[in-house]
Structure formats: C-alpha cells, structure tokens
Amino acid sequence: MAEGGAYSALKRVLLGRPIPTHLAHHERLSKITGLAVLSSDALSSVAYATEEILRVLVIGGLGVLGFSTPIGLCIATLLALVAFSYRQTIYAYPSGGGAYIVSKDNLGSGAALVAAAALLIDYTLTVAVSIAAGVAAVTSAFPTLHVNRVELSLVFLALLAIGNLRGIRESGRIFSIPTYFFIVMILGLVGVGVWRYVTGTIHPIETNNPVPIGGGVLGTFALLTAFSNGCTAMTGVEAVSNGVPAFRPPEAKNAARTLITMAILSITMFVGITILAHAYRVVPSETETIVSQIARGTFGGRGILYFGVQLATMLILVLAANTAYSDFPRLASIVARDGYLPRQFANQGDRLAFSNGIIALSVFAGVLLIAFGGDTHALIPLYMIGVFISFTLSQGGMVLHWRRLGGPGWRTSALINGIGAVATAVVLVIVAMTKTLEGAWIILLLIPILVLVFRATHAHYHHVASQLSLRGWKGEGPQHSTVLVPIGGVHRAVLQATAYARSLSNDVRALFVDTDPAATEKVRAEWEEWGGGTRLDVLPSPYRSLMEPLLEYIDQLQTAKPHDYVTVVLPEFVPARWWQHLLHNQRALLIKGALLFRPRVVVTSVPFHLER
C-alpha cells in the first residue's frame, strides 16, 4: 500500500494528475485561441529574421543594408505562397497533416523517414533558437547579463522541461496573452515607427558593439546567404495544418482562416521591421538585437514601451520553444508506433512516453545551446535545412495526393501545392549551398544517420515479432525446475532465500564454494543445524574462484536435464539508504552478469530488507 502510494505520488509530482480516458480532448480551440497556441513559432521569428539578413549584408558595408527590403519582400511573397499551399493540406488532412503523415501517405516510407528526421531536428532547433533569441531580448534590455547568456538559456530550458514534464495543459487562454501582447507591441512599434519616419521625427540610434563592418563587394553568394537567413521568417508556418483536429468544428474551415490570418500578421510584422531597420539605418550589434534598437529609436529611449517590446519578444519566443515541447513527443510517438523509434516513445496509456520525448528534446537542445554558446546567429545555419526539407516533402506529397485522388479541380489544387513545393525546394537548395560550410553539414549528416537508426529499429522489431509468432508453438516449456541457492555463509537472508526456494520446487540445493577448508567445515556444521534438511553441495575451487565452480555445476545440471529450467535464487539486500547499495550485492550482480546469456537459466533475487 505505502509503496504503491509513494510510487503514485512521485509520478503525480513529476507528471501531473492522470486524465481519465473519457475526459481527454475536452478542450477545443476557437480561432482566437488557435492563433495564439499554434502561431507563436511563426510569429516569433520576426524577432530575429531581419537581423539575420542584415548580419550578412553588413559584410558589404553600410551602403548595402538597404538590400534588406527587397529581400524581405521576396520572402514575404514566398511565405504567402507556402501559406496557401498549406491551406490545402488543412482541407485534405482534417485529422492533422504533418510532413511525416503526408509523406508516408503519398511518397512512401523512405521520404516519410527523411521528413521525420528533418522534423525532429527542426523541433530541437526551434527550442534552441527560440530560447537563444528570447535570451537575446533579455540581454538587449539588460546588457550586463550578456556574459551569462548560456546559463540564462539553460535556465529557460530547464523551466520548459520541468513545466512540460509536470504537464502544462495547452490552455488557450493563458497562451493567448504573450501572443497577442507580442502582436500588439510589434504592430504598435511598426505603426509608430513608420509614422515617425513619415513625419521626420525619428530619434537617431547609437549602436553599441556593432558587428565588424565590411567594405567589400557583395556578391551573389552573399545575397543568397542573406536571403537564406531571412527565410527563418517562414519557420512554423506549418503548425496550424498539423493541429487541425484541435479546432472547434468546423475544424478545417476554422484552421484555414487562422492560417491565413497568421500569414498576414507574420508578413506585416516582418516587412514592417525590415523597412524600419532600413529607415532607422540600424547596424547589427554583438550585444543588442535589431528589434531592441528599433524600439529604442521609435519610443525614444528605454521607457516602458521599450521594455514592453522586449518582454513581449521574450515571452512569445519562450512560447514558441514550448510548442516544440508538444510537437516533438507527439511526432516521436507516431514514429514509434510505426516501429521506427524505441517503444519508450510510443504513447501507451499514461504520459510516460511523452516524458521520454520531453527529456530527449531537452537534452539535445541543451547540447546545442552549450555548443553554440547560446548564440541565435550561430544556430540559424543549422535550423533552415530541416525546416525546408519538411516543407518540400510535405507539399510535394500533396501534389501526388491530388493526382491520386483526382476529382474536379484537382489540377488547380496540385498546381498550388506544386508552386509551394518548387519554391521551398529552390530555397532548400539555396540554403544547402550557402549554409553547408557554416554548420548545416551537421544536419546533412545527421538526417541520414537518423534514417538509418529508424530503419535498424524497425528491422529489429520486425525480427522480434517473427520470433515471437505463435506459428508452430507446441506448448514447449519446462515441466520441472531445479532451484539453486548459492550461499556465502549461513545467515537470515540465506535461510529466507532457501525457504522461498523450497516454496517453488522440491529439488532445492544450496551451493557453497570451498576456498578455505576451515570456513567450509563451519558452514557444513551450521547448515546441519539451520538448513532445514535442504541439500548442501560443496563445490571445490582449486583456483579460489567463486564463479567458475558455480558455472560448471550449472553446466553439468543442464547437460543431465536438457529440457528443464535451472532457477538460481540469490538473497539480495535492499538497503535503507542509497549509498549502502555500494556496499552490497556485488557478488549477486556478477552471478547475474555471468548467467545472463545462458538459455534456460533464470536468476531470481529474493529481497532482504535492511532496516538501517
């Protein structure tokens, strides 16, 4: 009773209260809350996308920073195209059409596994990049914290991990606050900023710690790199189409409207910030974000509105990281159910599987944050590859979906998705070209490795299933079990284990290895008195080894009775304190290790509970 209670209590603290089956999925999203819950990833990239463009352009000197506006408009057009493409996925997959599912349905398992690998990496980088950018918003406002940005990142990561392990319910109302706060602050910033520009009342911005400014010629490659970087603005656009079933009915229609609203907001904010950066002639800084500089300029210094922008940016970025905390375990669970990931990730009953996903995600994101010094800019090259692989596969899959389905107007639908697929494929090629040497090679290497892991896992489970098949099963099994109790002396734990052994079989033998004749005589005499008539076999050991005589004895027994099982019963001390484990059970562990790979041998530990 007490132990079960303790186990449940522990689980409850770690994982939160269980949800009865009939109550699951009771909360559906309206368009308002749906936008808040599903678009934080897409909207929050406004916080860093413009900056990533400017950081490349600055190599060409201050004169070419203005190129950011045409690049930004290009990306905005792409974003609109992709949003329309995903709008079709919503109607085609009302039960949720992630890149993995769409690829599996239309392109086969190979493409689906590439999509799964790309997405799992994408979610991990969403966490790392969003936290790094969120911390950058904080350190822009409080520059003295800049040196502690890795530590700050890890604190945010730990909070997200613990919160999700305890089970943050995706409560639309609470999640709405940061998203709408961010939308209001950024639209306000853009509005006031443009007005000041038009009326000529802009405040000059002084850049602290500007990044090194080049004076060289800006080639095509650099322009393409700047474009690649800006495409971070497109990340997260697929989230709504994955989450269709979470909407209130009519699900598809509500989701489609939310997607379009999100695209419009995203484009407005991104283009607005990009134009303002140009208007205010902002130079990227090592220690302050572009958004922070623009906010200083627009609102005339570090006032309440300025801090409001920084706070809103930080909050929506943390929220964006949090969305990956539901996406990653959910995808891992789907992939595991298909047999491509270990079963620990598959959701069976309670929340344990999700906890495994949460822990895996946190560890990987933590490694990235530490390895890249918590620097958004250093992480961006790794981010884009996974995102655009999944975009391309998902929309390419949709083209085949329409062709397969046919029906009226299938060509138009296929065309829209086809344009999306081609556009994202082109971006993918550009990203691969410009980013491989900057770190994207890690991802280009990791995706095939992950696919191999998926395949090896699947093959293994498949082989296991065939070995477990009952075809040809003739009910084989032991009729009789000989029970051995290796003893090192005669004491309470040994006698208790022997009594237990006698409850299992009428062929029980205590075994004592003779390494010292005097000790052996003592044990023989004590066994005579206390052994309760159980047979004692003394095994000679010319080399003073405790293990080999035991193994030989079992060999002989198994040779004599080839169909029976041998059960080895060991007393196992269960200490009252953790460190006492170090003081016990080493011999038992060795015996278990030596017998692990032996067929028809079962090793059983009878717990002996120590009181102190």
Added chain:
Amino acid sequence: MAEGGAYSALKRVLLGRPIPTHLAHHERLSKITGLAVLSSDALSSVAYATEEILRVLVIGGLGVLGFSTPIGLCIATLLALVAFSYRQTIYAYPSGGGAYIVSKDNLGSGAALVAAAALLIDYTLTVAVSIAAGVAAVTSAFPTLHVNRVELSLVFLALLAIGNLRGIRESGRIFSIPTYFFIVMILGLVGVGVWRYVTGTIHPIETNNPVPIGGGVLGTFALLTAFSNGCTAMTGVEAVSNGVPAFRPPEAKNAARTLITMAILSITMFVGITILAHAYRVVPSETETIVSQIARGTFGGRGILYFGVQLATMLILVLAANTAYSDFPRLASIVARDGYLPRQFANQGDRLAFSNGIIALSVFAGVLLIAFGGDTHALIPLYMIGVFISFTLSQGGMVLHWRRLGGPGWRTSALINGIGAVATAVVLVIVAMTKTLEGAWIILLLIPILVLVFRATHAHYHHVASQLSLRGWKGEGPQHSTVLVPIGGVHRAVLQATAYARSLSNDVRALFVDTDPAATEKVRAEWEEWGGGTRLDVLPSPYRSLMEPLLEYIDQLQTAKPHDYVTVVLPEFVPARWWQHLLHNQRALLIKGALLFRPRVVVTSVPFHLER
C-alpha cells in the same frame, strides 16, 4: 559451456591466469631483488627532491641557492634516523608492519583509520607524482613534448593500470633492471660530477626557461618551506618494513639489511645531486629538471650518458608508481576485511578485489594528474602530509609497542622509535604550516572525510550482521507462492514465461491491464486458445495507467494472504546486440523499480533469447 568459456576467457584476458592456492607466494625475494622491488619509491625521489628545494630558494635570488646543501644534510640526517626507526619495526612485525597494522595494534582503531586514509592518499600521490616526474625526465630530454605532458602522463597511467589488471607478477629479475640501472647512472653522475668539480673541468650549464628569480629576503618561512619540499626525499622509506614476509628466510634479517642499504644509497644520491646542483650553480627551469641539467653539464651535452640518465630516471619513476599498484589494493583489502571499506575491495578468492583497487587508484591518480596539469611541483604540497602522518603514527605506535611488551632493552628500542616519531612529527607540523595554503588543505580535509566513510561503512556492516543473526530465527518462510505473469499480449515469450511460472506453482495468474476494450477482447480470445488453461485476470484501468492496477492487485493479494510470497514473472528479452537493449524491457524495468521496496514480493525475469 560456451558462455562459461567466454566468461573465463574474458577474465583471463583482463586479469591473467589464475594462481592455484598451493602455488601462491612461491617466489621469495633475495636482498638484491628485494632492494630492487621495494626501494624504487624511496630511491626515485632523488629525481625531484633537490629541485623542490631549489624552487623555493630561488625566490630569495640566485645567491641563496647554496642553502640547499645544509638543508639537504638536515634531511639526510632525518632519513637516517627514520631508517633506524623502521629497522626496529621489521624485527617487531616480521609479518609486515604497515602504518595501519602498527597503529591498529598499538594506538587503536581511530589512529589506524587515520593512518589508512593517509596511506591510501599517499599511494595515490605516489602514482601521480612519480608519473609526473617520470614524464618530466622525458620532456627534459625532448622539450617539444613538454606541451603534451598531461597526455603522456595519462598514457603511462593507462599502461600501468592495464599491466596491473592483467597481473604483472612482481618478478624480481625484471624489476631489478631499472633500479640498478638508475643507481649506477646516478652514482656515476655524482662521481664524474664531483671529479670534474674538484679538477675544475666543469662544463657551464645554460638554463632554458628559468623559473622567475626573486631578489627578496628569504625568511624563516621560506627556509622551512624549502625544507618541507626536500623531505620528499624520505618518501618510500617504509616500503621495506611493509614487505618483510616477501623476503627469503631469515626474512627479518634480510629485510633489515636491505633497508639500511637503501637508506645509504638514498642519502648518497640525494646529497650528491644537491651538492652538484650547488657546484654547477643550477637554476631551476620550467621545462628541464635539475637532474637533466646536471647530467648535461657533467657529461658535456646531450650524449649517450645524458640520455642514459634520463631513461634510468624515467624507468625507476614508473617502477615507483608501480609499487603503489600493489600497495594500494593490498591495504584496501586489509581495511575492507576489517569492515571499513566496501567488500568489493576485500580479497575473496580470485583477483577481482585487487582489480577494484587498481581501478580506484588509477581513477584517483588520473584526476590528480589532470587537475594539476601533470606538474610534479604542483603535486608535491599534497604529497607530504599523508606520508608524514603515516610515519608519525607508525613510529609513535612502535613506542607504545615496546612499552607494552617490556623485556630487556625495551627502553632503548622505544627511544629510537621515539626519536623517529618526534622527528617526523616535527616535519609534519612544518609541512602542515608551510603547505596548507599551497594545496595541502585538500588532504587535511580529505583524511577526516575518508575516516568518516570508513566508520559509516563499518557501522553499516555491523548493523547488517546483527540483522542477519540467526538468534531467534524460527524458520519463518513462505509455504506457498502465488505467481503472477503480467502480459502485454499473447506471444511466444509470454507463453514461455507462463510455462515457467507453472513449473514453480499451481497458483499462476496471467494479468492483463485493460486500456482499450478491443485489444482486451483480442487477448482474451487468444488466451483461450494458447493459454493452456492458466487463469487470466483482466485489470480495469480508468486512467490508462499500466502500473497502478498491477500494484493494487498485488496489494489485495498480500492483504488476503499476509504470509505468502508473491512472485512476479516477467519475460525479459535478451538481445543479440548491445544497442538492442535500448529497444526492450522498459516496462519490465519499471515494474521491477516499482516493486523493489515491497516486502515478500519477488520479481523474476525469464530470459527470451533473441537471435538477431
């Protein structure tokens, strides 16, 4: 058969061939080989002791380096006193009188535990300091290797660890080579060096990378520090008295002569090197040892004799480190047999216990080498405390030994040991005063911590023994065992586990947790067909938890039958490859974890061997 064979083969590769009981201790040491085997630690300190004195004196400028000679003569006198003191221990403890044993016999367990802690630390530092100094001999000859000294140190450490795990037999003949080679080279160096000095034919030595030279006044504290440092020359002097039983009969007499020979050699070489350093006006260098500089000067550059000295120095230092590889496990084994260290260190039968000692020693020494950058000079302050605590306790114990024993001439014997004890106690105080802030505080903190660990371990084993006592044992034990087989489906592994369960008890119940009515119906039907008549209990699970219904079922069973045992039989997959472990048995592990602390519940895994 095959598995036992594989186990034995693995053990043989790792640990070497076992030694039959009747062949153990067949090799006894002559005086010649005894000197080689037991004095490498003491003699090898000549390689760094002089340098450690000069490194302090140089703070007072080049003019005071000559103070090294009187300090050296002081230490030589002390060494002679201590050697005579230990000579008495040899006769009093012909079975080997380490500081732990002498303290335990004469001063009680408190002092003995302090001695044990000091000695274990001392052995660890012997390994670290000797390897660091051996590497310094190599990098003095080949300065380009200086930057890699930590890596080189770890290579030596790994070689020693592997060699000792495989079981280097303390073969006197092989061990004689480096010791006598070193003695010949150093005596030759001193002889030629003195002759050159007397005849005025010395070569000037140019010091590369000299340490910073001070010009300040040299106070008493600095002189005491220099003296403390020089006392490293005394380390290892106790080794012969620990190893008396290894000598050929008459053991005590042979050991005593060996000790005196060693003391004479040690004093001659140490004083010789110290005087030569003065004569050649050697200045300590960051990258070249004093001995290397003297050898360059004496032999006129980097010729064969120079490299001979460096090679001999390196070899004897590695040999000195190697002696700790037999001392540490032996002492740990004695302390463990007294119940103050975990039983894993106590030698019971085969060499496994020694392997644990070897691994522990290597890990600790490796940590020290890395933490202190493989720098002899940085490690010395930590070294002396442990050495002089054990010296003082050992000789103080001998004084009480003589008083207790009485007999003719006991006062003389007590006086000799008393002088040794007082002398080493004074050095101990000086070392503590001068070295605490330089790093010895670590050791002063570590010794009481280790003593606490010893005491906690002992108290725990004592409590366990009383809980295991058979006083009042009424032969209690289960009469009957209910066997439960939790199943997740109906397949070969489950049926095999069920068959095994039936061989143990006639009360076997398969348990299936109902989280999905359709799956439950399927399992019911399959069980009907394949279950062989074994009872199937379906447990409802409103919260989709797999574990809690199981725990509740066991609770109810135990409440109904409070004296019986419940055996839970789980099929356990034994994969063919290591990584496949990650794909299985998670559920079994959880069940084991949840049931671990429950009285009268035994969890048994029936192995199901996977073929691929």
